[in-house]
Amino acid sequence: MAITDLIKRTCKSLGENNKPTYVVMAIAAVKGICRPTFTMMDKTENPETKKYTALREGLTEVIAIPAYWGCGELAGKLAKKAFNSDKALANRAEKNLMFIGVCTAALFVIPALCSVAIKPIMHKIGLKAPEDKDDSKNITIPAESKQNAISKPQTSFNNNLYPRMSTFTSRPQIGLRVGGL
Numbered sequence: 001m002a003i004t005d006l007i008k009r010t011c012k013s014l015g016e017n018n019k020p021t022y023v024v025m026a027i028a029a030v031k032g033i034c035r036p037t038f039t040m041m042d043k044t045e046n047p048e049t050k051k052y053t054a055l056r057e058g059l060t061e062v063i064a065i066p067a068y069w070g071c072g073e074l075a076g077k078l079a080k081k082a083f084n085s086d087k088a089l090a091n092r093a094e095k096n097l098m099f100i101g102v103c104t105a106a107l108f109v110i111p112a113l114c115s116v117a118i119k120p121i122m123h124k125i126g127l128k129a130p131e132d133k134d135d136s137k138n139i140t141i142p143a144e145s146k147q148n149a150i151s152k153p154q155t156s157f158n159n160n161l162y163p164r165m166s167t168f169t170s171r172p173q174i175g176l177r178v179g180g181l
Contacts, residue, residue, distance in 0.1 A: 020099040021072030024106075025065050032061030049130045052122070059121060063113050067105045075101025 036054035039045075045053075079097040083090035122128065 019072070019076070020095065020102050021069055021076075024068045024072070024102045028061050028064045028068060032058055032065070035061075046130065052127050052129060055125070055127060056118060056122065059118050060110075060114050063117060064105075064110045067109045067113060068102050071101040071105035071109055072098040073101075075104075 035057045039054040039057060040050055042050060075097040076094045079093040080090055083093045
C-alpha cells in the first residue's frame with residue numbers, strides 16, 4: 001500500500017501546486033526527447049537531413065524550457081506585487097499571468113531566441129542545413145555535354161496575357177469566375 005499512498009500524495013501535491021509553467025515545461029521536455037527520436041527513426045529520409053533536423057528540434061526545446069520558466073515566473077512575480085493586498089486574488093492573478101507569460105514565451109520569446117541562437121550553434125557543431133550546403137560548386141559540366149544539352153522548347157504562350165498566373169494552378173487567376181473552383 002506504500003506505492004498507492006505515494007501516488008496519492010504526489011497527485012494531490014501536483015493538483016494543489018500546479019502552475020501553467022510546470023505543465024508547459026513538462027510538455028517541452030517530452031517534445032525535446034520524442035521529436036528528435038522519431039525524426040532519427042525515419043527510414044526514408046537522408047541521414048544528414050535526419051541529424052540536422054533532430055538536433056535542431058532538440059535545441060529548440062532546450063531553448064524553450066528556460067524561456068517558458070523565465071517568462072512564466074516573471075509574470076507570476078508581477079502579479080504577486082500588483083495584488084499583494086488580497087491573497088485569493090493574488091493567487092488567481094498569479095496563475096493567469098503565468099499562463100499569459102508562457103503564451104508570450106511561445107509566441108515571441110522562443111522564436112526570437114531560436115532564430116538568434118540555433119544557426120550559430122549548428123555551425124559550431126559542424127552541421128549545416130541541407131539546403132545551405134553548396135554542392136553545386138563542385139559539379140563540372142564537360143564542354144561536349146554543354147553542346148548536346150536539350151534546349152528549352154519554343155512556345156507561343158505569351159506570359160504578359162496572364163500576369164497573375166499562379167504556379168499552383170493550371171488556369172489564370174484573373175477575370176470573372178462563376179461557380180466552382
